[in-house]
Amino acid sequence: MLKLKMSVWLHDRDRWFLWSPILFGLGIHCYFSGLIMNSAQIYWIIGLGIAIFAIGRKSLWAYAGLGIICIGLGIFASSYKTTDIASHYTKLDSEWGGRIRATVKNIDVMDGQIRLLLDDVKGKDRSFNRIRVNFRHKKDRLNETMMSKLRPGVQIRAYVRLTPIPPRETPLNYDFQFWSFFQGVEATGFGGTSSIWVYEPKEEFGVFEQLRYTITKKMRDEGLGQPGEIAIALTTGYVSGISKSIRDDFAGSGIAHILAISGLHLSLIGGMMFLIFRRGLGFSTKIALHWPLKKIAAALAILCSYFYLKISGEGIPTIRSFIMFSLIMGGIIWDRDPISLRSVAWAALVVLVLRPESMYSPSFQMSFAAVIWLIGTYEYFRERSWNMYAKKDTPWYKKFAVYIAGSALSSLIASMATLPFIMHTFHRFSWHSIEANLIAIPLMSFWIMPLAILVVIGMPFGLHGIPLLVMSWGCQVLMQLANTINSWPGTYVPVGVRSGWFMTLILAGSFWWLIWTHRWRWLGIPAVIFAFFLPKKDIFLMASNDQSRIGIMAGESVLLTPTGRPNFVSQDWKGIAGLPDLIKLSKAHSQWITPTNWGWMIQPFVKNKQFNVAVITDINHPAEKDAIVSVIGFPKVKSVIMHDGTIIKGGCALWKDSDGSVKILQETEDKSKFPWR
Structure with a gap:
């Protein structure tokens, strides 16, 4: 049995490297969560890894040592970046x-x-x-x-x-x-x-910063309205000119990622430039016969993608995509397999070394999730689909069917890969993102992004007007698509805050299936499926840091804000609670809200009539004995008091546990440990 297990591990020995960015990221999390921040601890962990590697360098223990070194280096990179910024960071403490x-x-x-x-x-x-x-x-x-x-x-x-x-x-x-x-x-x-x-x-x-702004200004001067602002967002990354209603349409339809320059955009630009250079150079017989066109085109495509990276603002997804694209083109130049998870692993390591904090960025998480699942699935189906597609006698309609099926499968895989991160970060998802992307991605590939290239090329000669106009027509189609799909039912599905094990099972199961090639890789899929069945936290009350704003759930249907207008924070609360509506308490009418002579008694959960929250207008009135929590003061909150007399200070989130008890989530970290606090 032991020999069988060892043979399975050794079967995928060439893929052990793929665990390195995962372990490096684990080290980053150990630092930013406050678990390991002491310099002596960091060096001790790295030293332990080196010792294990040195002692067992001729056995499998050497790989265990390398794993510990990866974790230690992740902690060290986070510490170094934080210390470097803190050395010249002078935050403002008062107005x-x-x-x-x-x-x-x-x-x-x-x-x-x-x-x-x-x-x-x-x-x-x-x-x-x-x-x-x-x-x-x-x-x-x-x-x-x-x-x-x-x-x-x-x-x-x-x-x-x-x-x-x-x-x-x-x-x-x-x-x-x-x-x-x-x-x-x-x-x-x-x-x-x-x-x-x-x-x-x-x-x-910097020249590129001024160039980026100049391109943006010239495009905006054409006066093309919101379609023009979308064209600007796709070219130089400035999204602030897009109206909130349009951004909501894109988010609701599941294609908000199109507005933020990422791997999709850079890959399209780089891929198109590769084809242009390869075909264009092929028109010269002398060059075609004596020069390696594919390798020259790959090198020039890297330069073009770098130019696009610089004028687009150098976002984390774009940097990741540039590294990936450069590795793919490098594979063409040096005659290596250009598409592999090893390239993704190197890209992740480079990004995490340079910007360890980016691991917590939704753009980093979702862009890498989509890429590794697409490449992992490509590796699994590569032999089955490509052999048929590459045959010379395969009819064109079969090749076209393979392309359509591949596009649909790619959209499905990317949507499913990013779904857990959308649920975890934004506490919502859309049922219609797949069909929206099936239309939007080809629209971007064959209409909008090719014209973006012509706009930038023609701008020095004053010839950008016509291609920009035609590009804006494509953006108008995108706007109409987003608006239409966002009007369908099921575009906003609130999910609330999931169990703490949700992302742990998702990540562990995904990496297990993607990295291994032995049949035991399929053990990762049940873990991913099980994660989606974990219950959400029954959050019923949230308070802002200064307690000037309180959010209370009523009848599992609305989130009530006793004070102030809905803002970014209270809108965020709506997603956290997993509720569709946001209503001011003084204007709310619901069977779950009972007016009293001292204020309101609110029932958060439909099936639990004994679980109530009291909102008391008089700041001198005592807490209600029949309430789980009492909010003293309205419209200006004085304090939040639990039924046992505990006074909650500062920002908090309260939820009902499975056993009926109330759990409190507050900021408990030691602020002296973190220079950003």
Whole structure:
């Protein structure tokens, strides 16, 4: 039996390397979760791995040592990146206002305002490395003159009001402090464009940043409306000009990934340039006979994809795709198999070494999930489908049928691969994403992205107008597709917060099936299926960090906000609770809400009439004995009190466990351990 097990392990010995980015990522999680942050512990783990490798270098223990080294290196990379940023990160601790002088790093133009990312910020008594400021913008002659001068690299002087980076409301919410820290943003604020004075650009500022903005501005000057803004998003990555209603349509129809430049876009650009160079060079008989056209085309395609990477903003999915595309083209140049999970593993390692925090980014998670499942499935079906497709006597309609079936299968695989991450991050999914992608992807491949190439090529000669117009027609079709599918039932399916084992089983089962080739790989599929049957947490109350906003579930149908208008946080709560509606308590009418002389008694769960939440208007009124939780104060909350008298302070999420007890999730981490807190 032991020999049989060892033979199975040795059968896939050439695929053991594929576990390295997984173990490296495990080390990253150990650091950012606060489990291992001490330098001595990090070096001890790496030293232990080296010792095991040295002692057992002629046995399988050497691989165990390498695995421990991978975990230690993941912890070290996270520690190094965090320490490096913290050495020059000076976050704002209280409100500050005044006149500043700064260099424009990035510009986002939105409806009624512009958002500037500013570097080298100097104030009268304070300086910052980087801040993000929203400026209210009125379209008058003076402001439009200023906007014509504003571009990345220029220096500006302006009056701003800055505030500290807000903490996350609960451990379930988006962590502004974490991501702002790794983006280098030390404060956020607001101002008015009338206070901006533009100076000359700094000579050392990046060429690609200015080129990116110039391309965006010329495309926007064509005045093509929302289709033009989508064309801009697909070319240079600026999505701020797209209206909220259109973004909601794309999200509801399951094709929101199209608006964010990722592997799909770069792969299409790089692949098309490869074909153009290969066919174009083939027109010369002399070159075709004496030069390796395929290898030359591959090298030139890498350069073109690098250019697109730079003008698109260098997002994590785009960097991953560029590394993958370069490895594929490198495989062509050096006569190696260009499509393999080993290429994905190297791409993941490069990204995680350079940006370890990106492991928690939804774009990183979903882009890699889609790619590894597509390549893993390709490896499994490669021999079955390609042999028939490559035969010269195969009729064209059979080849076309294989292409259509492959496109449908690819959309299905990518949608299923990203579904767990969508559920985990956004707490929702759409039933219609597959059919939407079946139409949208060919539209992108054969219409929109080829014209994007012509737009950029023709821009230096002033010939970009016509291809941009035709490209905008394709974007208009995309908008209509998203709007139509989003109007169908089942486009918004809330799922709430899943069990803590949900992603663990998904990841373990997926990696097990993808990495191994022996028949025991199929043991991973039941783990993935079982994860989807895990119950969601019955969250019934959430409170913001300062408790100025409370969300309460009523009858498992609506999430009520006693104070304030719905904002980003309360909209996030709606998804966390897995509910479709968001209603202000003072305007709510429901059988699950009972008015009383002291406020309201709310029943969160339909089948549990004894489980109630009291909202009390009088701040001097005691907590209700018949309520599981009492919210004291309305509309201004004073405190949240449990039935046993425990006072809950700060942001929290409360849910009912399977045994009927109430569980509290709060921010418990030691803030002194994390420089972004």
